[in-house]
Amino acid sequence: KKTFRIVVLPGDGIGPEVVAEAVRVLETVSAASSDVELKLETYDFGGCAVDKYGIALTEETLQACQQADAILMGAIGGPKWGVNAKVRPEQGLLSLRKALGLYANIRPANFASESLLAHSPLKPAIAQGVNIIVVRELIGGAYFGTRKELGVSPDEDAAWDTMTYSVSEVQRITRVAAQIALAADPPLPIHSVDKANVLASSRLWRKVATETLQNEYPQLKLDHQLVDSASMIIVANPKKLNGVILTENLFGDILSDESSVIPGSLGLLPSASLAGAPSVANYAELTFKTTPGLYEPIHGSAPDIAGQGIANPIGTILSAAMLLRYSLGMDKPAKAIEEAVRKVLDSRDIGGEGLRTADLGGSHKTKDIGDKVVEIL
Amino acid sequence: KKTFRIVVLPGDGIGPEVVAEAVRVLETVSAASSDVELKLETYDFGGCAVDKYGIALTEETLQACQQADAILMGAIGGPKWGVNAKVRPEQGLLSLRKALGLYANIRPANFASESLLAHSPLKPAIAQGVNIIVVRELIGGAYFGTRKELGVSPDEDAAWDTMTYSVSEVQRITRVAAQIALAADPPLPIHSVDKANVLASSRLWRKVATETLQNEYPQLKLDHQLVDSASMIIVANPKKLNGVILTENLFGDILSDESSVIPGSLGLLPSASLAGAPSVANYAELTFKTTPGLYEPIHGSAPDIAGQGIANPIGTILSAAMLLRYSLGMDKPAKAIEEAVRKVLDSRDIGGEGLRTADLGGSHKTKDIGDKVVEIL
Ligand SMILES: CC(C)[C@H](C(=O)O)[C@@H](O)C(=O)O
Ligand SMILES: CC(C)[C@H](C(=O)O)[C@@H](O)C(=O)O
Numbered sequence: 001k002k003t004f005r006i007v008v009l010p011g012d013g014i015g016p017e018v019v020a021e022a023v024r025v026l027e028t029v030s031a032a033s034s035d036v037e038l039k040l041e042t043y044d045f046g047g048c049a050v051d052k053y054g055i056a057l058t059e060e061t062l063q064a065c066q067q068a069d070a071i072l073m074g075a076i077g078g079p080k081w082g083v084n085a086k087v088r089p090e091q092g093l094l095s096l097r098k099a100l101g102l103y104a105n106i107r108p109a110n111f112a113s114e115s116l117l118a119h120s121p122l123k124p125a126i127a128q129g130v131n132i133i134v135v136r137e138l139i140g141g142a143y144f145g146t147r148k149e150l151g152v153s154p155d156e157d158a159a160w161d162t163m164t165y166s167v168s169e170v171q172r173i174t175r176v177a178a179q180i181a182l183a184a185d186p187p188l189p190i191h192s193v194d195k196a197n198v199l200a201s202s203r204l205w206r207k208v209a210t211e212t213l214q215n216e217y218p219q220l221k222l223d224h225q226l227v228d229s230a231s232m233i234i235v236a237n238p239k240k241l242n243g244v245i246l247t248e249n250l251f252g253d254i255l256s257d258e259s260s261v262i263p264g265s266l267g268l269l270p271s272a273s274l275a276g277a278p279s280v281a282n283y284a285e286l287t288f289k290t291t292p293g294l295y296e297p298i299h300g301s302a303p304d305i306a307g308q309g310i311a312n313p314i315g316t317i318l319s320a321a322m323l324l325r326y327s328l329g330m331d332k333p334a335k336a337i338e339e340a341v342r343k344v345l346d347s348r349d350i351g352g353e354g355l356r357t358a359d360l361g362g363s364h365k366t367k368d369i370g371d372k373v374v375e376i377l
Numbered sequence: 378k379k380t381f382r383i384v385v386l387p388g389d390g391i392g393p394e395v396v397a398e399a400v401r402v403l404e405t406v407s408a409a410s411s412d413v414e415l416k417l418e419t420y421d422f423g424g425c426a427v428d429k430y431g432i433a434l435t436e437e438t439l440q441a442c443q444q445a446d447a448i449l450m451g452a453i454g455g456p457k458w459g460v461n462a463k464v465r466p467e468q469g470l471l472s473l474r475k476a477l478g479l480y481a482n483i484r485p486a487n488f489a490s491e492s493l494l495a496h497s498p499l500k501p502a503i504a505q506g507v508n509i510i511v512v513r514e515l516i517g518g519a520y521f522g523t524r525k526e527l528g529v530s531p532d533e534d535a536a537w538d539t540m541t542y543s544v545s546e547v548q549r550i551t552r553v554a555a556q557i558a559l560a561a562d563p564p565l566p567i568h569s570v571d572k573a574n575v576l577a578s579s580r581l582w583r584k585v586a587t588e589t590l591q592n593e594y595p596q597l598k599l600d601h602q603l604v605d606s607a608s609m610i611i612v613a614n615p616k617k618l619n620g621v622i623l624t625e626n627l628f629g630d631i632l633s634d635e636s637s638v639i640p641g642s643l644g645l646l647p648s649a650s651l652a653g654a655p656s657v658a659n660y661a662e663l664t665f666k667t668t669p670g671l672y673e674p675i676h677g678s679a680p681d682i683a684g685q686g687i688a689n690p691i692g693t694i695l696s697a698a699m700l701l702r703y704s705l706g707m708d709k710p711a712k713a714i715e716e717a718v719r720k721v722l723d724s725r726d727i728g729g730e731g732l733r734t735a736d737l738g739g740s741h742k743t744k745d746i747g748d749k750v751v752e753i754l
Contacts, residue, residue, distance in 0.1 A: 090574045121613050126498045142540060147577040150544070150584065159581035160541040163519060167527070167534045195627070197467045200524040204536035207527065228634040235612055236498050236638040250572070254631060257605040261613040 003037045004328050007068040007292075009045035009061070012089065013301025014311035015074025021313035021370030022072060022320040028374050029324065029333045036330065041068075045096075046076025046089040047301075056092025062099055065292060070327035072320060073296035078303040098139050102273035102294055103169070104176040105136040105252065106322070109259040112268055112314065112338075113345035119264025119360055122238070130238045132259050133188070134245045135177040136252025138273055140169045141201070143249045165201045165248065170208035175278065177246040178217040182283040188243035189221035193230045193251055205248060227251045234259050256298070265359040266299040267312025270319035272326055285331060293327045295319040305358070309366050312357040314341055317373055340376040344369060380414045381705050384445040384669075386422040386438070389466065390678025391688035392451025398690035398747030399449060399697040405751050406701065406710045413707065418445075422473075423453025423466040424678075433469025439476055442669060447704035449697060450673035455680040475516050479650035479671055480546070481553040482513040482629065483699070486636040489645055489691065489715075490722035496641025496737055499615070507615045509636050510565070511622045512554040513629025515650055517546045518578070520626045542578045542625065547585035552655065554623040555594040559660040565620035566598035570607045570628055582625060604628045611636050633675070642736040643676040644689025647696035649703055662708060670704045672696040682735075686743050689734040691718055694750055717753040721746060 008023060010016035023040055030038035043061040050056050056076070065071050077089040096102075110131040111117065120127040145162030148155070174192075181188040192209045194202035206224055213222050225233070227247070233240050234255065245255060260269050276291035297315025305311055318341060325334035345354045355369055356362020385400060387393035400417055407415035420438040427433050433453070442448050454466040473479075487508040488494065497504040522539030525532075551569075558565040569586045571579035583601055590599050602610070604624070610617050611632065622632060637646050653668035674692025682688055695718060702711035722731045732746055733739020 088574065094575070121499055121503045123498060123500055143575055145537065149577045150581040155543075157545070158541055158543040159577040160522065160539050161576045161578050162537050162539050164535055164537040166532075195630075197465065198471070198520055199538045200526045200536040201538050204527040228630045231608065231631045231635040232638045232643075235635060251631075253572075253605045254608045254628075258608040258612060258635065261609045266609075 001035060001037045003039055004069040005067065006038055006040045006323070007064045007071045008040050008042045009071060009073040010042060011045055011074040011076040011301060012047040012078050013075055013303045013306040015046070015076065015301055017306070017309060017366050018297060018311050018313040018316040019072065019074040021366060021373070022316040024370050024374055025317050025337060025377065026072070026320050028377050029330070029337075032377070033333070036328070045073070046092060047078055047081045049092065050081055050087050050089060055087060056089045057095050062096065065096065065100060068292045070292050070323045071294045072323055073294060074316065075297065075299060075301040078301050080303075094143065096294070097273060098144065100292060100294065101139065101275040103137060103139045104173055104274040105138040106180065106272045106274065107134040107136065107256040107260065107269065107298060108132070109134065109256070109262055109269060111263050112318070113342050113354070115346055115354060116264045116268070116360070120262055122235070122262055126237065127262055129242070130262050131242045132238065132245055133180055133243070134247070134252055134256040134259060135173065135180055136256055137169065137173040137248050139249070140165055141249035163199065163201045163250070165204050167204070167208050170205055171212050174209045174212040174246060175216070176274070177244045178213060178220055179278045179280060179286045181220055181244045182217070183286045185284070187220055189223070190244045190246050191223055191225055191230070191241050193225045193227050193245055193247040193255065195227050196224070197226060201248070209246060227255070230255060231258060238262060260298050265312060266315070267297070267357065267359045268314050269298045270315050270322050271296055271298050272319070272322040274326060285329070286326070287329045288326050289329060293323065295323040310358045311366050312359050313366050313369050317341060317370070336377060337373065340373045343376055344372045378412060378414045380416055381446040382444065383415055383417050383700070384441050384448045385417050385419045386448060386450040387419060388422055388451040388453040388678060389424040389455050390452055390680045390683040392423070392453065392678055394683070394686060394688050394743050395674060395690040395693040396449065396451040398743060398750070399693040401747050401751055402694050402714060402754065403449070403697050405754050406707070409754070410710070413705070422450070423469060424455055424458045426469065427458055427464050427466060432464060433466045434472050439473065442473065442477060445669045447669050447700045448671045449700055450671060451693065452674065452676060452678040455678050471520065473671070474650060475521065477669060477671065478516065478652040480514060480516045481550055481651040482515040483557065483649040483651065484511040484513065484633040484637065484646065484675060485509070486511070486633070486639055486646060488640050489695070490719050490731070492723055492731060493641045493645070493737070497639055499612070499639055503614065504639055506619070507639050508619050509615065509622055510557055510620070511624070511629055511633040511636060512550065512557055513633055514546065514550040514625050516626075517542055518626035540576065540578045540627070542581050544581070544585050547582055548589050551586045551589040551623060552593070553651070554621050555590060555597055556655045556657055556663045558597055558621045559594070560663045562661070564597055566600070567621045567623050568600055568602055568607070568618050570602045570604050570622055570624035570632065572604050573601070574603060578625070586623060604632070607632060608635060615639060637675050642689060643692070644674070644734065644736045645691050645695070646675045647692050647699050648673055648675050649696070649699040651703060662706070663703070664706045665703050666706060670700065672700040687735045688743050689736050690743050690746050694718060694747070713754060714750065717750045720753055721749045
């Protein structure tokens with residue numbers, strides 16, 4: 001039996017609750033498999049680590065992550081460790097991304113079930129059929145350029161950040177976007193987003209993305225959008241951006257959050273942060289097995305509802321599915337989980353509309369959703 | 378009679394068509410006034426200037442703008458002068474903003490008439506009552522920091538931009554936001570948007586905005602939003618951000634465009650770009666009379682419909698109203714124009730739903746709208 005080591009980082013707030021359900025799902029997959037065993041190990045990370053050790057990412061947790069095959073995270077942070085705190089949980093997340101080389105952040109925004117349309121803030125005719133995958137560069141740009149704080153000389157009255165990109169950084173994320181586009185049948189179009197009418201880093205972005213795709217993936221459709229225009233289209237006519245949105249770190253942060261509210265609840269959406277070179281047996285089987293990937297729901301730690309057992313675990317469960325697919329090469333159980341989630345949301349046997357947690361106007365508990373997914377699997 | 382000099386920059390695409398109607402409206406105001414005369418002079422600016430003179434902003438146009446009391450612009454640019462062109466119209470706009478010191482960009486996003494709710498991409502319950510004024514810093518940040526292009530040494534394979542802010546830059550835009558908030562009765566809350574959990578320039582922003590408001594405008598409500606979270610809220614629950622969104626240049630570019638699609642058509646919304654110190658006789662009468670302000674609709678040059686006389690001139694007409702208010706201190710005719718526009722959109726006497734151009738599903742012409750506004754005035 002092949003053993004995979006999965007590091008689990010429950011984190012803060014509702015993190016432990018939603019992770020618990022995804023862990024049960026992974027354990028079910030492990031128990032059902034004749035050739036693979038998943039070994040799950042839990043570590044402190046985020047605000048809980050700040051409280052215990054004074055830092056968000058300890059050497060022990062980092063080492064465990066580096067030696068793992070994949071990492072499943074819940075959510076970190078909260079008002080307790082606010083923007084003005086000396087040690088902030090987010091710093092741990094940024095350090096972890098950098099240390100693991102997680103340059104490719106994949107965030108799908110689509111409807112796990114059509115029955116969720118009613119929960120979208122957009123009119124049904126506009127929301128129906130939205131299927132956007134944001135591929136965000138995650139360890140470059142203004143997040144990791146040199147910066148200077150207020151009060152530091154020279155120019156004590158000013159502060160600045162640098163948005164930097166190199167050719168190779170843009171090439172590698174463009175290739176990931178291309179592979180994601182090719183994994184679909186028919187292949188998805190790529191919408192590269194930048195601010196090339198103003199920024200030098202965006203002009204580099206546009207040039208390198210264009211050349212890489214023209215030279216290496218001439219079969220893919222490519223267009224370019226300015227970030228201000230893209231942020232309009234995501235509200236006014238999001239289907240125009242169906243396919244892959246390829247963009248840099250800060251724009252990806254903004255646009256992926258913007259598009260993630262279309263499907264009606266943040267609680268539904270997963271994400272993957274990937275490192276290393278993609279390996280592709282055939283277009284449909286894209287994996288990132290050389291280095292551990294980090295998987296997490298896109299929602300935050302929601303301290304206001306923590307401890308009540310009412311958070312939606314679907315984003316985390318779908319993150320576990322992405323983990324199986326990309327880091328372990330287990331596409332079949334990944335698909336089975338995704339199908340189970342769809343059934344849970346749709347099933348007419350328990351409640352008229354399927355199982356719904358509070359974020360979707362229902363009264364089912366975090367555990368009810370986990371139970372049902374496990375049962376279906 | 379006091380004479381005001383207004384420079385008119387029709388620009389490209391539909392620019393001249395929509396500006397023509399706003400000019401008629403201003404001429405009507407001028408003719409009706411016993412103590413004020415408006416002198417309008419037209420200059421080349423944008424793509425049309427690139428074609429004629431090889432640059433978007435000529436010395437002559439710049440000088441005229443500098444000597445004017447206010448500037449009314451249409452729209453500039455188009456595929457003819459694309460991102461890869463050597464001389465881009467946008468460069469002229471950025472130069473003009475910088476040369477005139479236009480640090481404060483004011484962009485309201487609200488429903489000129491409730492009858493437009495049907496045109497919003499958001500569900501009526503979510504869109505109804507949205508009333509957001511974005512106050513965007515316009516001549517700082519990544520737009521005007523030092524940058525390095527790809528292919529330039531050192532580091533020929535990289536490109537970068539610098540996002541810089543100084544204490545005084547943030548103070549002055551914060552004061553404008555505060556004055557805009559106080560001009561409403563009751564005063565509006567201020568939502569300052571930054572990315573203080575990552576960027577040094579945002580930490581400066583948050584600190585200075587907080588201190589300026591606490592010290593100088595303690596009566597105003599202030600909260601802080603991270604830009605990724607703000608971009609979600611604008612879609613999911615925009616009324617939560619009703620009031621003034623105060624933010625830096627690049628975030629303001631993205632968020633103002635995002636919020637501008639809520640009212641259903643970009644053709645409806647005006648903007649003001651202001652310089653100099655605000656002068657305030659009483660809270661309700663905020664003006665920027667010491668330096669010329671630039672007023673323009675938020676839409677682009679829409680080359681696809683140019684020359685057909687079907688563009689919506691309302692955004693430009695409402696920009697002329699802002700011009701009267703902020704640059705000339707003529708609040709009364711400004712209000713009269715705004716009221717006339719509301720009537721045009723609502724009036725049941727011509728067509729069941731008022732007058733509507735193609736962007737709102739109607740078949741009225743650019744000129745029909747202008748005619749009716751002039752008639753009502
Ligand atoms: C917590 C924060 C630093 C982070 C980011 O900005 O990248 C978050 O918003 C995200 O998108 O994962
Ligand atoms: C044309 C472009 C440079 C400009 C900007 O980014 O500021 C435009 O998008 C705007 O918002 O006025």
